[in-house]
Structures are given as C-alpha cells and as structure tokens.
Amino acid sequence: MRKFFPVDSLARDSRFNQITMRQSQADPRTVLVGTDAKQRPNSNRLTPQRPDASDRARGLMHGIFVGEIQALEGAGRTCFDFETGAGDSTDNVPFALKLDMARQAWDEARHVEISVKLSEWMGTEIGQYAENTVLFEAACSTDPVLRLAGVNRALEGLAIDVFTTMKEFGDIAGDPYLEFCEDWMLADEVTHVKMGSDWLRRITENDPERRKKALEFQSVVDKIFSFGGTRSDSDESPIGLARRFRELAGFSDDEVEDIATVSLAALEERKAFAARARADAVDQFSAS
Amino acid sequence: MADPFKPRAPFAPWDRRQLPGLFDVEETARRVGNYKWAEMKLFEALGGWVATVPELDVKMRLGTHCYHHAWHAELWHKRLPELREMNPDRLTQPANDTLVEFVAALTEPEAPDQTIEKLVGVYRVFIPHFISAYTFHMNNTSEITDAPTIRTLKLALIDEFDDWRDGEMMLQSLIDTPEEVDRAAAHQARLEKLIVAAGGIAGPGSIGGN
Amino acid sequence: MTVTVAPQEFKFVQFDAAHIARIGEQLTQLLAIDRPVHIEVDETTPLGRVAVELGDTITVRVQSGAFEDSRKPREQSEANTSVNLGRALLRARDRLQGGFGEAPADSDLSLRQVAAWETYCVGRLARLGLQVNEQRWRYNFRNRHGFSDVSDIAFDQIWASDGLTWGELEAISTAGAEGAAEGATRP
Numbered sequence: 001m002r003k004f005f006p007v008d009s010l011a012r013d014s015r016f017n018q019i020t021m022r023q024s025q026a027d028p029r030t031v032l033v034g035t036d037a038k039q040r041p042n043s044n045r046l047t048p049q050r051p052d053a054s055d056r057a058r059g060l061m062h063g064i065f066v067g068e069i070q071a072l073e074g075a076g077r078t079c080f081d082f083e084t085g086a087g088d089s090t091d092n093v094p095f096a097l098k099l100d101m102a103r104q105a106w107d108e109a110r111h112v113e114i115s116v117k118l119s120e121w122m123g124t125e126i127g128q129y130a131e132n133t134v135l136f137e138a139a140c141s142t143d144p145v146l147r148l149a150g151v152n153r154a155l156e157g158l159a160i161d162v163f164t165t166m167k168e169f170g171d172i173a174g175d176p177y178l179e180f181c182e183d184w185m186l187a188d189e190v191t192h193v194k195m196g197s198d199w200l201r202r203i204t205e206n207d208p209e210r211r212k213k214a215l216e217f218q219s220v221v222d223k224i225f226s227f228g229g230t231r232s233d234s235d236e237s238p239i240g241l242a243r244r245f246r247e248l249a250g251f252s253d254d255e256v257e258d259i260a261t262v263s264l265a266a267l268e269e270r271k272a273f274a275a276r277a278r279a280d281a282v283d284q285f286s287a288s
Numbered sequence: 289m290a291d292p293f294k295p296r297a298p299f300a301p302w303d304r305r306q307l308p309g310l311f312d313v314e315e316t317a318r319r320v321g322n323y324k325w326a327e328m329k330l331f332e333a334l335g336g337w338v339a340t341v342p343e344l345d346v347k348m349r350l351g352t353h354c355y356h357h358a359w360h361a362e363l364w365h366k367r368l369p370e371l372r373e374m375n376p377d378r379l380t381q382p383a384n385d386t387l388v389e390f391v392a393a394l395t396e397p398e399a400p401d402q403t404i405e406k407l408v409g410v411y412r413v414f415i416p417h418f419i420s421a422y423t424f425h426m427n428n429t430s431e432i433t434d435a436p437t438i439r440t441l442k443l444a445l446i447d448e449f450d451d452w453r454d455g456e457m458m459l460q461s462l463i464d465t466p467e468e469v470d471r472a473a474a475h476q477a478r479l480e481k482l483i484v485a486a487g488g489i490a491g492p493g494s495i496g497g498n
Numbered sequence: 499m500t501v502t503v504a505p506q507e508f509k510f511v512q513f514d515a516a517h518i519a520r521i522g523e524q525l526t527q528l529l530a531i532d533r534p535v536h537i538e539v540d541e542t543t544p545l546g547r548v549a550v551e552l553g554d555t556i557t558v559r560v561q562s563g564a565f566e567d568s569r570k571p572r573e574q575s576e577a578n579t580s581v582n583l584g585r586a587l588l589r590a591r592d593r594l595q596g597g598f599g600e601a602p603a604d605s606d607l608s609l610r611q612v613a614a615w616e617t618y619c620v621g622r623l624a625r626l627g628l629q630v631n632e633q634r635w636r637y638n639f640r641n642r643h644g645f646s647d648v649s650d651i652a653f654d655q656i657w658a659s660d661g662l663t664w665g666e667l668e669a670i671s672t673a674g675a676e677g678a679a680e681g682a683t684r685p
Contacts, residue, residue, distance in 0.1 A: 077339055109351030112348050
C-alpha cells in the first residue's frame with residue numbers, strides 16, 4: 001500500500017457517484033442568481049419552514065454521510081502516511097498524534113453508522129446523491145500540520161456548523177432522532193477541532209513559518225469548505241456559522257470573524273461564477 | 289457480624305495466585321516493546337486501508353478496529369516506564385527483521401478488489417498471533433509481581449477476540465467461491481510462513497518453547 | 499392525450515424533451531387524464547418545485563431539480579420525472595374529478611395540507627407500479643404532522659386510500675397532527 005492515497009482512488013461500491021468540487025461548481029444553475037428574483041426564496045437557510053425542507057434535509061444528511069466517510073478515510077490515512085517521530089519535519093508525527101487520529105477514525109466510523117441510520121429514517125438511499133470529494137482532497141496534504149489545519153480545524157469546523165444547523169432543524173421539526181444524534185456528533189466534532197488546534201500549536205511551537213503556512217492553508221480550505229456560499233452568516237447560505245460551538249472548540253473571536261469574512265467572500269464568488277457559467281451556457285447553446 | 293480484628297490470611301482461600309513467573313523485568317519490557325511496535329503497525333495498516341476498501345461495512349469496521357489497536361499501543365507505551373525503560377522509543381522495536389518483512393507483506397495489498405487479502409492478513413494471521421502471544425504471557429507471568437501487565441493483556445485480549453470474530457465474519461461473508469477460498473488460503477499461507485519464521489509477534493518464544 | 503414540453507432543447511441541463519413527453523404520455527394514459535398536458539421546465543434553478551395550472555390544458559411548471567438524477571447532477575432521472583410529474587397530474591385529476599372543490603388553491607395550501615395530499619398521490623402511484631420510497635414520504639409527513647404514532651397511523655391510512663374527498667383527506671390529516679400535538683409521541 002502506497003503512502004499518500006490520491007482522492008481519485010477512494011474506494012466505493014457501485015451505489016456511489018463521485019464528483020469533484022470543480023464539476024459541482026460548473027453547474028450554471030443556482031438559487032443565488034437568476035433573472036426572476038421573485039422566484040428566488042427570501043432565505044436559503046435550511047429550516048423546517050421551507051416548503052422543500054424534508055428533501056433539503058435529506059440531501060444535507062447524505063452530504064454529512066459521505067463527508068463522514070471521507071473524514072474517516074482522512075484520519076486513517078494520517079495514521080499510516082507518516083513515520084512516528086518528534087513531528088519536527090513533514091515526514092513524521094508524534095506517536096500521541098497518531099493515537100488521536102486513530103481515535104478520530106473510530107469517531108468518524110460511528111458517525112458514518114449514525115448517518116446511515118438517520119438516512120434510512122429520512123427515506124434516503126445510500127448513494128442517492130452525488131458525492132463531492134472535496135473533503136478528502138483537503139486531507140491529502142503531504143505536510144501533517146497542513147493536514148491538521150485543513151481537516152481538523154477547517155473540515156471539522158464545517159462539521160460543527162452543519163451539525164448545529166441540522167440539530168436546530170431536528171429540534172424545531174420535533175424529530176426525536178435527528179436532534180439527539182446531531183447533538184452527539186457535535187460533541188465529537190468539537191473534540192476533533194480541539195485536537196487539531198492543540199497539535200498545530202504544539203508541533204509548530206518553535207517553527208513560526210510552518211505555523212503561518214498551516215494557518216494560510218486552513219484559510220484556503222475554509223473558503224473551499226464554504227462550498228461557494230453554502231456556509232456563511234448570510235441567510236443566502238443554507239448552513240449558518242455556529243459561533244458558540246466554535247468558541248467551545250477553541251477558535252478565537254478573531255478566527256471566527258476571519259472565517260465569517262472568508263465565507264461571505266466565497267458566497268459572492270459563487271454568485272459571480274454562476275452568473276458567468278450561465279452566460280457561457282447560453283453562448284454555447286446559441287453557437288451550436 | 290464477624291470480629292473485624294480477628295487475624296485473616298492475606299490470601300483468601302479462593303485466591304490461588306502464585307508468585308513465580310517466567311519473565312523478569314527486563315524480559316517483560318522487551319516483550320512489551322515488541323507488542324507496542326506490532327500494535328502500532330497494525331493500527332497504522334488498518335487506518336491506511338480504510339480508504340482502499342469499497343465495502344462500506346468493512347470500511348467502518350477497519351476504522352473502529354484501528355482505534356482498538358492504537359489504544360493497546362498506548363497502554364504498552366505507558367507500561368514501559370514502569371518497567372524501568374524511561375525512553376519507551378528505545379524498546380519500541382520489532383522482534384526481528386523477519387517480523388518487519390511480515391508487516392511489509394501484510395500491508396502490500398492496496399487495490400479495491402483485494403479486501404479478502406487485507407482481512408486475511410489481519411484477522412487470520414496477525415490477530416491470532418496477538419491472541420496466542422498475549423495468552424501465553426498472561427498465563428506465564430507472575431500473577432502478583434506483574435499484575436499491571438496482566439491487566440493490560442486482559443483488556444487487549446477482549447478487543448482481540450472481538451475483532452477477530454468481526455474479521456472472520458466479514459471474511460466468511462466475502463468469500464463466495466472456491467477461487468476466493470484459494471486466494472484467501474494462499475495469502476494466509478504466505479504470511480503465516482513469514483510470521484512463523486519470525487517466531488511470533490515477540491520473536492522466538494512468543495508462545496514459549498524456545 | 500397530447501403532451502407538449504418546453505423548452506424543446508435545454509441549455510443548462512442534459513434533459514431530453516421527447517423523453518419527458520413520452521413519460522408524460524404514459525402517465526396521462528395510466529391516470530386517465532382527460533385533456534392535453536403542457537410541461538414547462540425551468541432549467542435555471544436546481545430546486546424541485548412543481549406547480550399545476552388547470553384549464554382546457556393542464557400546465558405543469560417544473561423546476562429542473564424535480565426531474566434531475568441526484569446522483570448525476572444536471573442529468574435526467576426517469577424515476578424522478580415519472581413520480582414528480584405523476585403526483586402533479588394526480589393532484590390535477592383530484593381537482594378536476596370532483597370531491598376536492600373545497601380544497602384551497604395550491605398557493606393557499608398549508609405545508610401540512612401539501613404533505614397530506616402528496617402522501618395521498620404517491621401512495622396511489624406506488625400501487626400503480628411506480629418506483630417510490632415510502633419512507634421518504636413518511637418522513638415528509640412526520641415533519642408536517644409531528645413525529646408520533648398518531649401521525650404514523652394517519653399516514654398509513656392516507657397512503658392506502660383511494661377515492662378520498664378533500665374533506666376526508668383533511669380530516670385524517672388534522673387528526674394526525676392533533677394527536678401529535680397532544681403529546682402522543684413514540685417511545
């Protein structure tokens with residue numbers, strides 16, 4: 001088995017269809033822009049009040065399910081890809097960090113189990129929605145510190161936002177299982193973010209350059225994980241920014257503000273991109 | 289109520305633990321270091337394989353078992369300083385080069401159609417050797433002086449037995465044809481030869497004899 | 499009955515107008531629809547809303563997500579096209595055949611009423627042999643009626659029904675929602 005497993009080799013059974021972020025973003029259709037503003041909903045936030053709430057929740061639940069699979073795979077790979085050492089170079093990590101990643105693998109495996117059960121409860125079949133592989137892509141860095149910043153702080157931070165949205169959804173809808181399960185998963189994700197923050201600080205204690213690079217990488221991943229506007233403080237985004245739980249996970253106020261800014265920027269970029277893609281599609285159609 | 293000041297035997301009649309044991313502190317530390325190394329290699333392999341297996345149930349089990357063996361490695365890591373080894377890394381070693389060869393062969397399969405080989409290596413070869421070495425150690429060390437090692441062995445063995453059963457169930461559910469039986473047997477034989485040559489996870493004498 | 503589709507060619511999605519029309523024709527036959535059907539697909543949005551206008555022609559306005567294969571974005575799904583078009587046509591047939599005169603206009607239906615009527619439509623489609631996931635519709639019904647044994651009983655009753663009037667449908671739905679509100683939650 002090789003070190004550093006490429007995202008396009010992630011193993012799945014025949015029910016799954018994987019797409020990249022680029023393919024996903026190439027869709028010119030979006031609820032964010034359009035000629036008829038009246039037809040657009042006032043808010044894209046996922047709440048039970050939406051007419052399509054059940055289907056949107058099912059879609060998001062499937063997104064959580066495949067995200068958990070990729071998080072499991074990412075944590076597992078970090079156990080294998082690096083030698084055990086002092087963590088002073090990019091080819092090794094401390095023994096205790098590997099133990100944390102193994103613990104995270106177990107947690108993510110449970111989250112996959114929970115997501116499968118919840119999906120059944122919501123009437124969704126495994127593989128019913130396309131799987132965006134962007135999460136694992138962030139777990140492919142060859143520097144373990146960047147991987148921690150990208151996976152534990154950015155990805156697991158996104159998970160905090162998503163689970164908070166779903167927990168609130170279940171709570172308002174009165175769904176006893178959804179609220180219960182999301183609350184448990186949220187507790188684990190806060191732990192994983194703290195793991196990432198602690199290791200980032202410890203490993204880069206005497207290496208400010210490496211820390212800076214890791215934080216820059218996290219910022220890039222945070223922007224990618226905003227899924228082109230899917231997560232932000234704006235009501236135009238289906239998923240909000242869970243400020244309170246992020247504080248619990250060890251994010252400083254400044255860091256939360258940075259993520260909020262980056263997420264809003266991603267939302268605006270997505271709108272501009274969708275408008276361009278829409279115009280391109282019309283041009284191509286006219287030319288054909 | 290009985291008189292609380294009446295002298296009682298320090299070892300109750302039902303407590304048959306014995307003082308003598310096969311291993312001194314140094315030998316125990318060596319074995320524990322070998323165990324830690326082997327458990328590390330096992331949890332790393334399980335973690336690495338998660339992304340390579342398409343079967344969803346297997347993927348989840350590997351992630352769960354990955355932590356079990358990481359926890360065992362952690363328990364052995366913590367035991368080493370109690371055995372006068374203040375630098376646990378010094379004794380975190382493979383029993384011999386053949387065991388390194390075994391781990392290299394164990395972790396060779398990567399392709400998505402090699403789940404049988406991956407599981408055979410872990411659940412029909414490596415874990416049975418953990419079970420035998422741990423059982424031998426537990427039954428032969430001093431029940432009084434080495435009680436902390438026995439406790440860790442017992443905890444680890446609970447996982448080893450559970451994981452072995454999980455793995456065997458998965459394998460039996462994956463092996464459908466005579467060709468697959470042959471594949472599993474051939475891979476098992478290849479790995480078994482290597483671990484036999486290594487003498488087990490703690491080298492020759494893993495289960496006594498030498 | 500004739501079925502027409504607009505647009506005839508799609509820019510943003512890989513849908514086939516002729517294929518949609520064929521599915522529409524099969525459904526009009528299966529559901530005994532007595533007038534022409536015109537299907538307008540809004541391909542600019544990935545949402546999946548379906549609206550119906552009744553007249554000499556039944557006009558079905560569909561957002562592209564309703565006909566899409568969620569596994570393969572922008573591609574058409576035959577199963578989703580059938581079920582989502584089928585439930586729109588059944589709702590139209592209910593209004594046209596009588597018994598649903600008291601039903602509010604589509605835009606005035608509450609989310610609970612929409613869920614009950616969809617359950618009624620999809621249950622009938624399932625019995626006609628269309629491929630549906632009952633649990634999906636049960637979950638939708640629970641979201642609008644409460645997560646309780648009482649609401650589940652209401653769902654089962656509506657799902658298995660044929661020939662309901664709006665009054666009967668509304669009565670079962672209301673009883674299901676009220677039972678949940680009274681705290682008849684599942685253990």
